[in-house]
Amino acid sequence: xxxxxxxxxxxxxxxxxxxxxxxxxxxxxxxxxxQVAFPFQANGSLxxxxxxxxxxxxxxxxxxxxxxxxxxxxxxxxHPYNAFHAASQTGSAGSNLxxxxxxxxxxxxxxxxxxxxxxxxxxxxxxxxxVTTSASGLDPHISPAxxxxxxxxxxxxxxxxxxxxxxxVLQYTEGRxxxxxxxxxxxxxxxxxxxxxxx
Amino acid sequence: xxxxGWLQVSLYLGVLLVLAKPLGWYMARVYAGESxxxxxxxxxxxxxxxxxxxxxxxxxxxxxxxxxxxxxFNTVGMLMVYGLQRLQSSLPLNPDRxxxxxxxxxxxTAASFISNTNWQSYxxxxxxxxxxxxxxxxxxxxxxxxxxxxxxxxxxxGLRARSSATIGIFWVDLIRSILYILxxxxxxxxxxxxxxxxxxxxSPSIEVVLLQNTIDTDGHLVSTQNLPLGPAASQIAIKQxxxxxxxxxxxxxxxxxxxPTPLSNMLEMLAILLIPVALCFTFGIMVNDPRQGQALLxxxxxxxxxxxxxxxxxxxxxxxxxxALGIDLGASDMQAGGNMEGKETRFGVVNSALWAAATTAASxxxxxxxxxxxxxxxxxxxxxxxQLGEIIFGGVGSGLYGMLIFALIxxxxxxxxxxxxxxYLGKKIEAFEIKMAALVLLIPCIVVLCFTALAVTTPxxxxxxxxxxxxxxxIANPGPHGFSEVxxxxxxxxNNNGSAFAGLGANNPFxxxxxxxxxxxxxxxxxxxVLAIAGxxxxxxxxxxxxxxxPTHTPLFMTMLVGVVIIVGVLTFIxxxxxxxxxxxxxxxxx
Numbered sequence: 116x117x118x119x120x121x122x123x124x125x126x127x128x129x130x131x132x133x134x135x136x137x138x139x140x141x142x143x144x145x146x147x148x149x150q151v152a153f154p155f156q157a158n159g160s161l162x163x164x165x166x167x168x169x170x171x172x173x174x175x176x177x178x179x180x181x182x183x184x185x186x187x188x189x190x191x192x193x194h195p196y197n198a199f200h201a202a203s204q205t206g207s208a209g210s211n212l213x214x215x216x217x218x219x220x221x222x223x224x225x226x227x228x229x230x231x232x233x234x235x236x237x238x239x240x241x242x243x244x245x246v247t248t249s250a251s252g253l254d255p256h257i258s259p260a261x262x263x264x265x266x267x268x269x270x271x272x273x274x275x276x277x278x279x280x281x282x283x284v285l286q287y288t289e290g291r292x293x294x295x296x297x298x299x300x301x302x303x304x305x306x307x308x309x310x311x312x313x314x
Numbered sequence: 315x316x317x318x319g320w321l322q323v324s325l326y327l328g329v330l331l332v333l334a335k336p337l338g339w340y341m342a343r344v345y346a347g348e349s350x351x352x353x354x355x356x357x358x359x360x361x362x363x364x365x366x367x368x369x370x371x372x373x374x375x376x377x378x379x380x381x382x383x384x385x386x387f388n389t390v391g392m393l394m395v396y397g398l399q400r401l402q403s404s405l406p407l408n409p410d411r412x413x414x415x416x417x418x419x420x421x422x423t424a425a426s427f428i429s430n431t432n433w434q435s436y437x438x439x440x441x442x443x444x445x446x447x448x449x450x451x452x453x454x455x456x457x458x459x460x461x462x463x464x465x466x467x468x469x470x471x472g473l474r475a476r477s478s479a480t481i482g483i484f485w486v487d488l489i490r491s492i493l494y495i496l497x498x499x500x501x502x503x504x505x506x507x508x509x510x511x512x513x514x515x516x517s518p519s520i521e522v523v524l525l526q527n528t529i530d531t532d533g534h535l536v537s538t539q540n541l542p543l544g545p546a547a548s549q550i551a552i553k554q555x556x557x558x559x560x561x562x563x564x565x566x567x568x569x570x571x572x573x574p575t576p577l578s579n580m581l582e583m584l585a586i587l588l589i590p591v592a593l594c595f596t597f598g599i600m601v602n603d604p605r606q607g608q609a610l611l612x613x614x615x616x617x618x619x620x621x622x623x624x625x626x627x628x629x630x631x632x633x634x635x636x637x638a639l640g641i642d643l644g645a646s647d648m649q650a651g652g653n654m655e656g657k658e659t660r661f662g663v664v665n666s667a668l669w670a671a672a673t674t675a676a677s678x679x680x681x682x683x684x685x686x687x688x689x690x691x692x693x694x695x696x697x698x699x700x701q702l703g704e705i706i707f708g709g710v711g712s713g714l715y716g717m718l719i720f721a722l723i724x725x726x727x728x729x730x731x732x733x734x735x736x737x738y739l740g741k742k743i744e745a746f747e748i749k750m751a752a753l754v755l756l757i758p759c760i761v762v763l764c765f766t767a768l769a770v771t772t773p774x775x776x777x778x779x780x781x782x783x784x785x786x787x788x789i790a791n792p793g794p795h796g797f798s799e800v801x802x803x804x805x806x807x808x809n810n811n812g813s814a815f816a817g818l819g820a821n822n823p824f825x826x827x828x829x830x831x832x833x834x835x836x837x838x839x840x841x842x843x844v845l846a847i848a849g850x851x852x853x854x855x856x857x858x859x860x861x862x863x864x865p866t867h868t869p870l871f872m873t874m875l876v877g878v879v880i881i882v883g884v885l886t887f888i889x890x891x892x893x894x895x896x897x898x899x900x901x902x903x904x905x
Contacts, residue, residue, distance in 0.1 A: 118378075118379055118382060119382065119386070122379070122382055122383045122386050123386060124367065124368055125367040125368065125369055125383065125387075125485050126383065126386040126387045126389075126390050127390055128366055128367050128368075129363070129367055129387065129485060129488065129489070130387065130390050130391055130394065130457075132363060132366060132367075133453065133456065133457060133488075133489075133492060134394070134449060134453045136492070136497070137452065137453050137455075137456040137457070137492065137496075137497065137552075138448050138449040138450075138452050138453035139448070139449070141452075141497060141500065141501070141548060142448050142452065142514075142545045142548040142549070144501065145501065145504045145505065145508070145514055145545070145547060145548040145551075146514050146515065146516065146545055146548070148505055148508075149504075149505070149508040149514035149515075149547060150514075150515070152505070152508075152509075153508045153509050156508055156509060156510065156511045156512070156513075157508050157513060157514045157515055157547070158513065158515050158517070158543065159513055159515075159520060159541050159543055159571070160511050160574075161520070161522070161541075167523055168520065168521075168522045168523065169522060169523055169524075169525060170522050170524070170525065170539070171522070171541055171570075172511070173511050173570035173571060173574050174539070174541055174570055174571070176524050176525055176526070176528075176539060177524075177526070177528040178525070178526050179526070179528070180526055183525070183526060187659065192531075193530050193531060193536075194528050194529065194530035194531065194536045195528060196528070196539060197530075197539070198539055198540060198541050198542060199410075199439055199440065199519050199540040199541065199542035200440075200540065201410045201411070201412065201440065201519075201540075204437065204440040204441065205437075205440065206437055206439045206440050206542060206563065206564050207437075207439070207563050207564045207565040207568075207569050208437075208564060208565060209565060209568070209656045209684035209686070209687065209816065210655065210656060210684070210687065211656070211684055211686040211687060211791070211815070211816045211817030212655065212656075212686075212687055212791065212817070213686060213687065213791035213795035213796075213798075213799075213817065213898075214633050214635075214653070214655075214687065214688065214689050214690055214693075214795070214898070214902065215633075215635070215690075215793065215795060215898060215901060215902055216791050216792065216795065217792075219655065219687075220635055220639065223636075223639055223641075224639060227639065227640070239640030239641075239642075240640055240641060240642035241639075241640055241641050241642060242641075242642055242648075242649050243632070243636070243641050243642060243643060243649060243650070243651050243652065243653075243654040244649060244650065244654045244659050246639075246641060247653075247654040247655040247656075247657075248655060248656065249568075249656070249657065249658050249659065250565055250568035250656050250657055250658050250666075250681075250682065250683045250684045251565045251568040251569045251570060251658060252565070253565075253569065253570055254570070254658050254659050254660075255570055256658075256659035256660055257659060258648060258649035258650060258659055259647070259648045259649065260642070260646070260648035260649035261649065263648065291318070291576065292575060292576040292577045292580075293577075295318070295321060295322065295325065296322060296576035296577055296579070296580055296665075297575070297576020297577075297579065297660050297661060297662065297665060298576070298649075298650045298659060298660060298661065298662035298665075299647055299648070300659045300660050304525065307525055307526075308525060311525065
């Protein structure tokens with residue numbers, strides 16, 4: 116009993132001290148450094164266009180107009196690419212559909228049908244990432260294959276030549292980091308914003 | 315797997331070992347109380363901490379006092395996390411005015427974060443206020459990690475001591491772990507992560523105007539998107555380093571604000587295994603025989619690498635069902651291919667499956683892809699790595715003390731074969747140690763299998779299989795996959811991992827309560843027997859090794875240890891796995 120009492124003081128005081136240090140001081144110091152050294156990144160890597168915040172370099176948006184490049188399907192609640200909605204407590208989410216869930220394959224078929232309605236000449240094989248949901252529901256990228264697959268449709272709907280659109284896609288294609296890490300990818304929001312700027 | 319895949323996996327393992335060795339040396343000096351360069355800055359802080367705590371740095375504790383201090387400290391910590399959640403709506407730093415979580419969720423979350431599990435029944439950005447995240451969850455990310463490290467160091471002291479009644483001082487080990495190891499590493503990593511785009515701000519969410527309007531589930535036009543912010547980088551750095559894994563956002567490290575680039579992904583993956591690997595080197599140095607640490611590290615690698623490669627290959631292959639729809643599954647410079655459901659484009663298949671193996675080998679549990687949507691055998695890899703008891707690297711401290719317990723079991727079995735009293739590092743392993751080691755081995759298995767059985771045979775547990783998931787309406791993953799989800803949930807909580815097959819609607823009183831209990835049992839009912847072993851070993855004399863001693867750094871011993879780990883894991887869990895992922899794989903092939 117004695118030993119319990121004698122250890123209550125260090126238990127309580129160390130919790131308070133370490134909470135101040137790791138829960139107060141540490142995040143404040145990191146915030147200070149971040150806001151001074153990397154203000155753009157620390158505040159969400161925002162895309163400002165014509166004095167209006169149009170999105171984030173890192174967060175995707177939903178596109179269904181055939182004149183835009185389409186993002187990956189999104190499984191977020193309320194609406195696709197819902198990054199945060201406090202009232203309904205919804206935000207980033209994956210589909211969590213199991214590999215044999217029939218719903219997975221019927222929804223993929225619906226997405227394939229949509230691709231073919233928008234562009235009757237669209238034929239298999241379909242790029243894997245273009246018809247499957249991302250982990251976050253907010254994936255800002257599609258693969259270069261998924262972009263190439265949509266060039267003809269976007270060009271036709273915008274009255275541009277395929278070469279023009281292809282040039283733009285190349286401009287917004289990012290390679291692997293250091294030619295080694297991760298996968299090559301195309302930023303959909305930035306690409307579509309650039310498309311809008313042509314006209 | 316293509317060349318790029320092989321290169322990335324090799325680079326990861328290579329850089330990991332290169333970083334871990336000096337860190338292991340550094341940590342050995344920290345725990346020995348030797349100068350490490352940061353002393354001029356931190357030693358005065360450390361000394362004033364001890365003064366405020368009212369403890370004497372020289373008076374060591376018996377194992378019982380050590381365990382008591384640890385349990386008291388964690389109890390107070392749990393109360394604080396619980397209180398912060400229940401009161402968050404009336405506390406400051408809640409700019410988006412989030413309501414207080416319900417009692418069962420608050421209990422589950424408190425148990426989860428003090429036990430270093432970081433199972434998340436809640437969605438981060440939509441449930442917890444900035445204050446709860448910082449002062450509750452983030453603090454426990456440090457404290458639970460430091461608790462695990464302290465227990466490991468106490469066990470090593472027990473192995474090293476000669477006829478000693480004490481095993482060190484909990485408060486000193488705790489504070490040194492945080493001041494000299496976790497805080498400096500977290501500070502560096504947090505800044506690197508911000509440079510890549512991880513957010514770190516106290517502003518409320520930002521509204522942006524969409525390029526193209528979209529339509530919500532009620533048919534209303536949506537023209538804006540809210541981007542959540544928060545002090546994320548500081549929390550993510552420690553959640554990876556401390557093998558905690560609890561995400562700032564709902565989808566954890568798949569969220570672009572938590573893990574924006576392939577480089578941030580590599581840094582976070584390195585952070586997941588860095589301290590657990592480095593502690594193997596620390597162990598070798600502390601027992602004056604680096605070969606002992608290297609032997610245990612080799613055993614971990616021998617089990618880890620084949621499982622990791624197997625997982626990557628499964629995910630890259632995808633499923634015949636995807637191929638039948640006309641989807642291109644081949645990997646190239648144009649696309650990652652494979653099973654991309656629940657994976658991010660920037661990570662592709664290789665970095666997702668590599669992460670899945672690392673995060674479940676370590677008891678980290680953060681995810682950068684959705685394990686629930688993995689192919690059956692691709693999903694079996696993380697599940698089985700958890701079920702091995704979180705000893706393949708495992709949690710910081712807890713992984714290596716778990717592996718040391720397996721080493722004791724192995725010398726015991728070897729001793730039985732030749733009829734001699736087993737020894738480990740010169741300490742005779744006798745009935746008391748083996749009884750305690752058996753507890754350590756059996757408790758997580760019992761917790762996992764019993765709770766899984768309870769959940770799948772009662773209406774309370776089964777309800778969740780068909781419940782509406784708040785993130786995505788009306789999902790039921792039918793068939794064996796539903797069973798896998800429950801098995802994964804209790805394996806994860808019963809081994810303090812924290813990752814999930816997240817389709818399971820686990821945020822309800824049944825799963826929150828049983829899961830919370832599973833996490834507490836798996837953490838503290840293991841720590842106490844481990845400290846008992848430490849105390850018992852410390853009291854023994856060290857016997858010189860003789861011709862009958864089994865050396866514990868040789869390939870022979872390593873092979874036996876691999877065998878024991880695998881056999882215990884396989885014998886315990888193969889029947890359950892057969893009902894889940896294995897049968898699902900056969901169904902996938904149409905057999």
